[in-house]
Amino acid sequence: EIVLTQSPGTLSVSPGERAALSCRASETVFGNYVAWYQQKPGQAPRLLIYGASTRAAGIPDRFSGRGAGTQFTLIINRLEPDDFALYYCQHYSSSPPWTFGQGSKVEIK
Amino acid sequence: QVQLRESGPGLVKPSQTLSLTCTVSGGFISSAHHQWTWVRQRPGQGLEWIGYISYDGETFYTPSLQSRLLISADESANQFSLTLRSVTAHDTAVYYCARDFRGTVPPHGLDVWGQGIPVTVSS
Numbered sequence: 001e002i003v004l005t006q007s008p009g010t011l012s013v014s015p016g017e018r019a020a021l022s023c024r025a026s027e028t029v030f031g032n033y034v035a036w037y038q039q040k041p042g043q044a045p046r047l048l049i050y051g052a053s054t055r056a057a058g059i060p061d062r063f064s065g066r067g068a069g070t071q072f073t074l075i076i077n078r079l080e081p082d083d084f085a086l087y088y089c090q091h092y093s094s095s096p097p098w099t100f101g102q103g104s105k106v107e108i109k
Numbered sequence: 110q111v112q113l114r115e116s117g118p119g120l121v122k123p124s125q126t127l128s129l130t131c132t133v134s135g136g137f138i139s140s141a142h143h144q145w146t147w148v149r150q151r152p153g154q155g156l157e158w159i160g161y162i163s164y165d166g167e168t169f170y171t172p173s174l175q176s177r178l179l180i181s182a183d184e185s186a187n188q189f190s191l192t193l194r195s196v197t198a199h200d201t202a203v204y205y206c207a208r209d210f211r212g213t214v215p216p217h218g219l220d221v222w223g224q225g226i227p228v229t230v231s232s
Contacts, residue, residue, distance in 0.1 A: 096158075
């Protein structure tokens with residue numbers, strides 16, 4: 001089972017600034033099949049990025065993903081008030097279970 | 110567009126069986142390359158991938174729940190279900206159903222989610 005470790009646990013950022021969230025896998029993720037999700041309190045998660053770097057439909061280009069192998073990053077440029085939320089990475093490659101990272105919280109500084 | 114909606118009891122007694130259903134609208138659970146997935150989130154915790162049933166009936170369960178879990182599908186009702194036996198307080202969580210579409214390269218991941226259903230295990 002692949003274990004995903006996200007960092008930092010909490011990131012304090014001012015609106016308009018850039019946030020970078022890390023997701024490290026315990027072994028190579030085949031095909032770089034890593035997704036990123038955003039979750040706000042009381043809501044279901046929303047898919048942001050799949051395949052490590054492809055934005056899902058309707059996701060603004062302020063959100064970008066990069067990485068390969070065992071190291072993946074979600075970048076949020078020009079943070080808007082609506083972006084302050086929890087973010088999870090998930091791998092969905094090779095064999096299940098397709099585990100999630102423990103999450104990173106982006107909070108207003 | 111595909112929409113998902115969970116239904117089931119909000120309260121289950123310890124040692125009993127939890128049964129949840131996810132109704133799919135705007136699409137068919139028999140559509141090729143679809144995996145219909147359950148995810149849960151315990152209070153104050155992160156997301157936990159539980160398992161899936163695919164369009165062709167294949168299932169996979171996370172190892173920690175495998176001995177108590179069944180995911181099934183009813184094509185005629187366009188629904189898939191989760192059955193979790195012998196529940197404890199540790200199973201208290203919000204349960205989400207989601208679609209995992211594998212018909213593209215790369216696959217999309219969990220691109221459609223239900224709103225979630227909170228379940229409490231308590232006597």
